[in-house]
Amino acid sequence: MTAYSELVWSPNKGLNNGIDMQWGGGSLFAYEDEKKDTETGGKRKLSHHRTVPTVDLSRWIQENTAVEDYVIFKLDVEGAEYDILQKMLEDGTFKWVDKYYGEFHSWQPVTGWDKKKKEQLVSDVQKKGKPMLDWAAEYRTYRDFDTLHPPLVSESFVGSPGTVYSGCTAPPSGAPRLTLTVLVGMNAKAAHKLVETIAAHSSRMPVTLFLYGDFVDTFPELVTEWAKTFTIGMREGQPFPLGHFTLQAQSWIRMGLVSTIQRLSEVDLQTAYYLPEKVTDAVKSEAKSRGVRIIQPTARFPPTDEKWLLSVANYYKYRDVERVPKALRVIANQLEDKGGIVSLDSDHPDSYMISVFLMDYLAEKSGYNLVSITECLK
CATH class of the missing domain: 3.40.50 (Rossmann fold)
Known part of the structure; x- marks a missing residue:
């Protein structure tokens, strides 16, 4: 049979069926004017005509x-x-x-x-x-x-689906609570260094690892091993250039979230804690429909709030031994002595460099009550 496929894209290609799009497809059926126009292919740009085999x-x-x-x-x-x-x-x-x-x-x-x-x-x-x-x-x-993808229902997770948690609940009395988290990127070597360093710390403080669905799919054995020690949380299905994930249509956001839930289920893991790149109405809506809680760190390294951003002048021009106290101070300043949720991004090499010093501070000097993500949200 003869198949009619779309003209290759070029800046002056023109509209496809009245729309600026590259369909990337074809059809076994074309209108007479499309068949005759072998140069542009008519309104659907079906300019390529090929004889193709068929199957019953x-x-x-x-x-x-x-x-x-x-x-x-x-x-x-x-x-x-x-x-x-x-x-x-x-x-x-x-x-x-x-x-x-x-x-x-x-x-x-x-x-x-x-x-x-x-x-x-x-x-x-x-x-x-x-x-x-x-x-x-x-x-x-x-x-x-x-x-096929019903909302998560589990009494083992605290908090309310779709609710944003940007800090720990205040205890009735005593020290403010703090929980440590790691945003695991796709660089498995960097993530492994950071996570193993945290695991070896003498404090054995509870930590939550937030993972992309693609990371779980690519490194299932590593994730399964980590789950024996750490609480597992989720990120999107895959990393996006900063700021682009939440610009997508809501159905794409939904697909990214469901993809991670599915990848985790394939290694017998379930979580209700979701740390998105950014919180929008679409993110909150999809998190609620999937039954997950939204986590937003109180303090991040590297910081994303304009007030605390790292620059050449305030950070990168210094040697690593001089950057350590500056990194720790920017985390402490974000916490404002109130505790909360601290995140380290495994894709930043300094997260590994400062991790031991941060845990020493949290365990020995901060005065915070170090808790799991579950205790943090109670």
């Missing part, structure tokens, strides 16, 4: 799967679904299918299919085949998303 998908499913298998069938073929699904109905192939995701492209000029015939097939698939679940990859969603 209905027969392939029957020959390569068993009825007893759990088969998830996803179909998004820009109009070719009508012939494919008709053949599957005729062959009884839906008996092999347990779940069907897809899209119907009723506007495509499919050869041999008018509007009435298309509508009849949609009805036949619903009644005689398998109900279709909508799938919209470009929007990062599908109809049974929330069914």
Whole structure:
């Protein structure tokens, strides 16, 4: 069959179907003006025409799967679904299918299919085949998303889903509480150095490690080992350039959060503590719907608040032995003698350099009551 695919992008390519987009796709069906315009490809820019081999998908499913298998069938073929699904109905192939995701492209000029015939097939698939679940990859969603990813429900976690916690609760009496956390980046070597140093400290203070989903997926054995000693929290599914994660549409934020939850579940870990790059209404909404608590450190190293930012003049021009007290002081100043949540970013090499000195201070001189993240939020 002849396949029509999209023109390669260039600055003067023009609009695709009236929209400034690079679809990256094609179709087996084109309008006559699109077929004739081999230079620009018409309104959908389908300028590349190629002869491609085809497969009897209905027969392939029957020959390569068993009825007893759990088969998830996803179909998004820009109009070719009508012939494919008709053949599957005729062959009884839906008996092999347990779940069907897809899209119907009723506007495509499919050869041999008018509007009435298309509508009849949609009805036949619903009644005689398998109900279709909508799938919209470009929007990062599908109809049974929330069914597959229900909110976390566990009495072992304190706090309220979607609530932002930027410090520890004040104790009825006694010293302010403080909990130490590590924002683990994707540099496993740097993270391992920092975490192992913290683990070896004589105070054995409770620490929470916040991990990207991609880190868990890439280093599952390391994460499993860390979980024996530390509380595990979550970050996004992957790192983004600073400030860009929360600029995305809410469905992308949801996908990043669910991805990390899924990666943790694959190593038999569950957490309700989420430390996002930044707190927005979309982040709070998704955290609440997933049943997780939002953690925002009281004091960060390196600091992100403009009041405490490190510069060449106040920090980087100095030797490492001179940077240590400056780093510790900026953490102490952020705490304002009130305790709270301290975070070290493993991607900054000075986090490793100052970690022992920080823990010495916290354990011996600070006067804070060093607690777990759970005790901090109670």
